[in-house]
Amino acid sequence: MIKVAVFDTKAYDSRYLPEFAEKHDLSLTYFDAKLDESTVSLAAGYDAVCVFVNDTVNKNVIESLYNQGVRLIALRCAGFNNVDLSAAFGKIHVVRVPSYSPNAVAEHTIALLLTSIRRIHKAYNRTRDFNFSLNGLTGFDLNGKTCGVIGTGKIGKIFINICRGFGMNVLAYDPYPDKSSDIEYVSLDELFEKSDIISLHCPLTEQTSHIINNESISKMKKGVVIINTSRGALIDSEALIAGIKERKIGAACLDVYEEESDLFFEDRSGHIMNDDTLARLISMPNVLITSHQAFLTEEALRNIAETTAENISSFFRNGETPNEICYRCGKGNTCQKNREQKCF
Ligand code: NAI
Numbered sequence: 001m002i003k004v005a006v007f008d009t010k011a012y013d014s015r016y017l018p019e020f021a022e023k024h025d026l027s028l029t030y031f032d033a034k035l036d037e038s039t040v041s042l043a044a045g046y047d048a049v050c051v052f053v054n055d056t057v058n059k060n061v062i063e064s065l066y067n068q069g070v071r072l073i074a075l076r077c078a079g080f081n082n083v084d085l086s087a088a089f090g091k092i093h094v095v096r097v098p099s100y101s102p103n104a105v106a107e108h109t110i111a112l113l114l115t116s117i118r119r120i121h122k123a124y125n126r127t128r129d130f131n132f133s134l135n136g137l138t139g140f141d142l143n144g145k146t147c148g149v150i151g152t153g154k155i156g157k158i159f160i161n162i163c164r165g166f167g168m169n170v171l172a173y174d175p176y177p178d179k180s181s182d183i184e185y186v187s188l189d190e191l192f193e194k195s196d197i198i199s200l201h202c203p204l205t206e207q208t209s210h211i212i213n214n215e216s217i218s219k220m221k222k223g224v225v226i227i228n229t230s231r232g233a234l235i236d237s238e239a240l241i242a243g244i245k246e247r248k249i250g251a252a253c254l255d256v257y258e259e260e261s262d263l264f265f266e267d268r269s270g271h272i273m274n275d276d277t278l279a280r281l282i283s284m285p286n287v288l289i290t291s292h293q294a295f296l297t298e299e300a301l302r303n304i305a306e307t308t309a310e311n312i313s314s315f316f317r318n319g320e321t322p323n324e325i326c327y328r329c330g331k332g333n334t335c336q337k338n339r340e341q342k343c344f
Contacts, residue, residue: 001027002316005046007035007055010265016302020309040064048072048312053079054261059087066091072315076308079231081204085327090344095311095323099154101300106158108294109199109229112253116288143167148195151202152183159199171195192219204231212236217243223250229294232258237277244284251286255294264291
C-alpha cells in the first residue's frame, strides 16, 4: 500500500480524501502540522507527502524528504510558488491539482467585490444590532464600470464572463493572451489607467511579485477597487496601505496576504496580532479580508481529493505523472516529458 503523509490537515481536507484514498488503495496519515524544516522528520517512512499552499517546500525540506525516501510531493492545490522546483528536479517529482473549481474562486471574487462596494458586511452587522440606518452604506453600480483583469487563465476567464453579466466593460492583461477569445487585451499600464476595478488572476512569479506597487498604484484611477484572490505577494501591502491612506484606492478585497502563511487557516482569535501590516489593513473600513477561502466549496474539495489520489496512484502504479510540474517543463528539447511520462 502507498503511504502518504498529509500535512496541514483541516477538517475539510479529511472530508473527501478518505473516499478517494480507499478507491486508489492509499494509506493516508493526517498531520495538523505544516510541512517545514522543523516537521519534515514526520515524513520518514512515507512514499509521498501531500501538501497545501502554506507548507514550506524549500531546498532543505526537499533534501530531507529525499533522504528519507519520499519520492512524490503531491500538492492539493493549483499554485506551486511554495515549492523549490529546481531543488526537486532529479530527486522528487512534484504533482498538483491544476484545476479543481475555477468557478469557486471566480464566484468568491465577485462575492468580495459586491460585499465591499455595497457594504453588505456592514449592513449585516448593523441590522443584527437593530440599527437600520443607511448612513455610510452608499455603494456604486457595477453596470458600465471598467474591470481590469490581470491573468486570463481558467479563473480569469470565468470572472470576465461574470463581469460581463453585470454589464461591465472588461480590459485584460496577460503575456500569453488567448487569441481565440473576444477578450480585449491592453498593456498593463493602460489597464491600470482605465480600470475602476482591478482583479488579479495571475500566478505568483518573479515577474508578478508586487505587480501592485507604489508605481502601479500611482497610475490608477482615484477610487479604484483592487481585488486579490490569487497570491498575497502580488501586492506590496505597504504600498496598498499608502494608497488607501492617500484616498487613491477606494477599496481592497483580499483573499490572500503576502505574510499569510503563519496566520491564515488558523483561529488566532484571543491572540495578540503581531503582524502590524495585517492589523492595519483589517482596521480600515474599506478593506475586506477573507482568509484564503476562495477555493472552499464542496465541489472544489471533492475535485481536489479525487485528482490528488489519482496523481499519487498513477505515479506509483503506472509511472505516469499527468499533472507534474517541473522547472524545466516547456523548455524545448530539454523537456523530457514530451518523450517520456515523467520529467526525469
Ligand atoms: P491559470 O494557469 O489557468 O491562469 C493563469 C494565467 O495567468 C495564465 O493565462 C497566464 O498566462 C497568466 N499569467 C502568467 N504570467 C502573467 C503575468 N506576468 N501577468 C499577467 N498574467 C500572467 O491559473 P488559474 O487556475 O486561473 O489560477 C490563477 C491563480 O489563482 C493561481 O495561480 C493561484 O495563485 C490562484 N488561486 C487562488 C485560490 C484561492 O483559493 N484563493 C485557489 C486557486 C487558485
